[in-house]
Amino acid sequence: MAENSVITKEIQEMISIEIGPVTYQIEDWMIREFAEVIDDSNPLWTDSEYAQKKGFKNIVAPQTFLLNYLNLDQDEWARLVRCPLPNVLAGGSESEYFLPVIVGEHITVTGKLVDAREREGKGGKLLFLIFERTYKNQQGELVTRARQTFIRY
Numbered sequence: 496m497a498e499n500s501v502i503t504k505e506i507q508e509m510i511s512i513e514i515g516p517v518t519y520q521i522e523d524w525m526i527r528e529f530a531e532v533i534d535d536s537n538p539l540w541t542d543s544e545y546a547q548k549k550g551f552k553n554i555v556a557p558q559t560f561l562l563n564y565l566n567l568d569q570d571e572w573a574r575l576v577r578c579p580l581p582n583v584l585a586g587g588s589e590s591e592y593f594l595p596v597i598v599g600e601h602i603t604v605t606g607k608l609v610d611a612r613e614r615e616g617k618g619g620k621l622l623f624l625i626f627e628r629t630y631k632n633q634q635g636e637l638v639t640r641a642r643q644t645f646i647r648y
Contacts, residue, residue, distance in 0.1 A: 501622045501647070502611050505577050515605035519565045523598045526556045529564050533557065543598075556596040561630050561639050562588075565604055578647050580622055586644035594638045601633040609642070622647040 523543070530540035538545040539555045546554050596602060610625040623646055630639040 516603045518603040553598040580647040584646040586646040588643040590641040
């Protein structure tokens with residue numbers, strides 16, 4: 496890194512260090528509450544018999560459930576990264592979904608800083624911090640992977 500880089504040694508050392516794991520047991524009330532909040536009346540989210548008729552063991556969670564309901568404190572972690580740039584802005588996210596989440600499962604989430612990039616903006620230096628979260632079920636199978644970018648300026 497250049498001498499005037501905002502990617503500090505501390506930030507470099509944080510890359511790939513895992514935070515978590517945190518394990519959650521998925522319960523029907525969690526999924527029902529989430530479905531109500533997002534105003535989605537799909538019976539897969541609320542009716543066990545319906546879900547079973549569709550080939551699932553129990554109520555299924557909407558795909559975005561994990562990302563919005565089960566989280567790590569990585570948002571706060573991004574703010575705490577020591578950096579000469581004091582402000583934090585959400586820079587976007589992307590998600591991949593591999594398996595459904597079903598009532599009764601145990602989902603374990605871990606996260607890590609996977610990349611730090613520096614760019615020059617109109618107002619000066621920008622630091623892009625890319626965090627990745629993985630969600631696995633009790634069999635260790637990957638359920639969801641999500642990446643979120645935070646911009647320090």
